[in-house]
Amino acid sequence: MFKKTSTTSGYRDPEVLVGLDLGTSKVTVVVAERDGPSGEAQIIGMGQAPSHGIRKGLIVHLDQAVRSVRQAVGDAENMVGLELNEATVSFSGGDVQSIRSKGMISLGRSPRTVMQLDIARVIEAAQADVTVPSTKIILHTIPVEYSLDGNSGIDDPLGMTGIRLDIDLESVIVPMATVQNVFNCVEKAGISVTGFAIKPLASALGAMTLEESSAGAVTVDIGGGTCGVAVFSDGRPKLLSVIPVGGDHITNDVASVLKIPINKAEEIKKEVNLAPGDQDDQNDVLEFDHMGKNYSYSNAELTEIVQCRMEELFTNLVRSEIANAGVSMLPAGLIITGGAARSMGVDQYLSRILDIPVRVSAPLDANRMPPGRNGPEYTCAAGIIRYALEQERDPYRYIEQSMDMIIDHTRAQIKKKLPGMTEEHEGNGGPKPRKNFFENILDLLKELFY
Ligand SMILES: Nc1ncnc2c1ncn2[C@@H]1O[C@H](COP(=O)(O)OP(=O)(O)OP(=O)(O)O)[C@@H](O)[C@H]1O
Ligand SMILES: [Mg+2]
Missing domain, CATH: 3.30.420.40 (ATPase, nucleotide binding domain)
Known part of the structure; x- marks a missing residue:
């Protein structure tokens, strides 16, 4: 049904979605099957292996980490009876920065309808203000809010009418080397990386209800080596960060x-x-x-x-991240998840010291997950599937870095290190080039106008 094929063929089973969470304590693989036309997916199996070669979310021994990924993938393959060849990958690592910027474009002298190209242009305008050091990349570009002719709070301006479009954009910046190591590790384990979801984002999508994210809430995924913090309000992420404590x-x-x-x-x-x-x-x-x-x-x-x-982590480190998000109210409080959220009485304790409502969350999809693999330590993995589905539904919601750029950088690094490489290593046998958001928009316009 889903045969393992050479990555050169670019074959993908449209019915299956795979999420791979590269954690400090364990690697988890979640396999989901689409639920027909509903746009939802049903988790059909999971695999897991203890993590080796990963410390505080960072790969410190590539071969050991590759073995852990292979083992987790093998475990998932056994459970679902399918061979897996690609995945959306979640990782954490230190030094994750959320930077906010604003962009504005004119739609013309008289009001007209906002088109996809306008959205691409306004995003580009906001990105122009973001300075990214050469050692880092923007992993996620997230439109937080649009305004049309000064009217703020617009979720999706496509098809609406106005003369001026503004955007409030969030760029999630991570070290290039961290991403390349994760990419290398997963590809070396025989899995083609179709996308990335930084841990705090995947965990928040896995744990937070729509009501909570709309009202305003913070999700903290306390894993083995890191804490992923995601502040949401009006249904959008206002800050995503990673604290290297778990x-x-x-x-x-x-x-x-x-x-x-x-x-x-x-x-x-x-x-x-x-x-x-x-x-x-x-x-x-x-x-x-x-x-x-x-x-x-x-x-x-x-x-x-x-x-x-716990007190040091929450009253100092997490609180200062929340302050950076610039959100005045979080009425839905704190949602904690990740393995350490299993600590007895942690919700009552944190609620008392922080004076906000606290809820321990297992994955929202827990009832669809295998018994024994549906606790809070699996929220991030389950959230990757939600992320992939949301991204498919609305390509403007979470815009990912071009996979080609990561592949090119990685190949350039490999070539630098090992000059006598085979064709396959140089990339001729590698995955098919994948297009980024702007390239897709360009294709769409070509289709429309030529
Ligand atoms: N019952 C429990 N009480 C307290 N802590 C627990 C309990 N069960 C697991 N933990 C802790 O949870 C942590 C592992 O959590 P988790 O599996 O979410 O980590 P991870 O996803 O692999 O790591 P990370 O997200 O930091 O990269 C470990 O520190 C473990 O000791
Ligand atoms: Mg984790």
């Missing part, structure tokens, strides 16, 4: 304060209740033996270690 830092804190090995600390931290009730005696003592040594700590001591890290 649940593994809590494990390290427990290990270093108690002077115990990491694997034992990981076990103990999962026992901690961040919001103990009156019936939970904080003087109760947790006793355990490890490698012949006896340890004994009160619940209060353990709770304090975990609370300390």
Whole structure:
């Protein structure tokens, strides 16, 4: 039904969508099948493998990371009984910047209808104001809001009439090397990259309801090595960022304060209740033996270690990201997801210290996901499918970097490093060139006018 074919053929099964989440703790693959004409997709299977060679969301050992991706893809292939050859990929990594800019174009002296080319032009005008260092690229270009003749709050101006079109644009900028390493890793594992979704965006789409994103809310995906922060209001992302702190830092804190090995600390931290009730005696003592040594700590001591890290993360780092988003109100509060959102009592604890509503979220599609693989640590992976569907429905919603540019850069780097390469390595056997947003618009115009 979905045969693995050479990537040169450019063959893709139009019925199947694949998301690959390259996490610090695990690599997850989600396979979804389209639900006929509804424009929705049904998750039909998932695969997973422990991550190796990835630290704080960054690839630190390419071959190990490639093996993890292959294993996760193999696991998914076994579950769905299909061979997979392409995926939209989510990753985090440090140094993710959200930059806002404004653009304006005139539609002429008298009012006329806004066309696709106008939207492309106004986006370009706003991008002209964004300075991107040569070592970085714009991964996502996200129209936040349009205005027509000064009337703001317009979601989609296509087909509307006016004389002046303004845009408020968000550009998500990441280091080129981070993207190239992720691209290389996934392609080396035999999967062609069809697109990227930065982790905070995929997680927010996987966790946030439409009501929450319209009212204004922040999603924080607390993974193993990173926290993805996404501030939404009026249904649009106002800020996407990555904080290089995750649940593994809590494990390290427990290990270093108690002077115990990491694997034992990981076990103990999962026992901690961040919001103990009156019936939970904080003087109760947790006793355990490890490698012949006896340890004994009160619940209060353990709770304090975990609370300390959570407090620092949320009251300092997350709060300052929210402030950068420039959104005055977040009535729908905080939605936490990712593996560390499983910490007992974390919602009550954060609600108390931040004084906002807090909800722990599993993927919105949890009921369509395999049992045991539908918890908060899978929200990002499930969100990739939602991202891919939204992008198909409306190509102006999340505009992606040209895959060709990433491929060209990657090939240039490979050539620089290894001069004696085969034709295949040089790219003649590589994936078919993929067009970016502006090239697609150009094609559309050619079709219309020639
Ligand atoms: N019951 C639990 N209580 C507390 N923490 C937990 C629990 N279960 C898992 N975690 C933590 O969740 C983290 C892993 O989360 P997740 O699987 O979302 O990470 P990831 O997606 O691989 O990493 P990242 O998104 O940072 O790249 C680990 O730090 C793990 O200790
Ligand atoms: Mg993650």
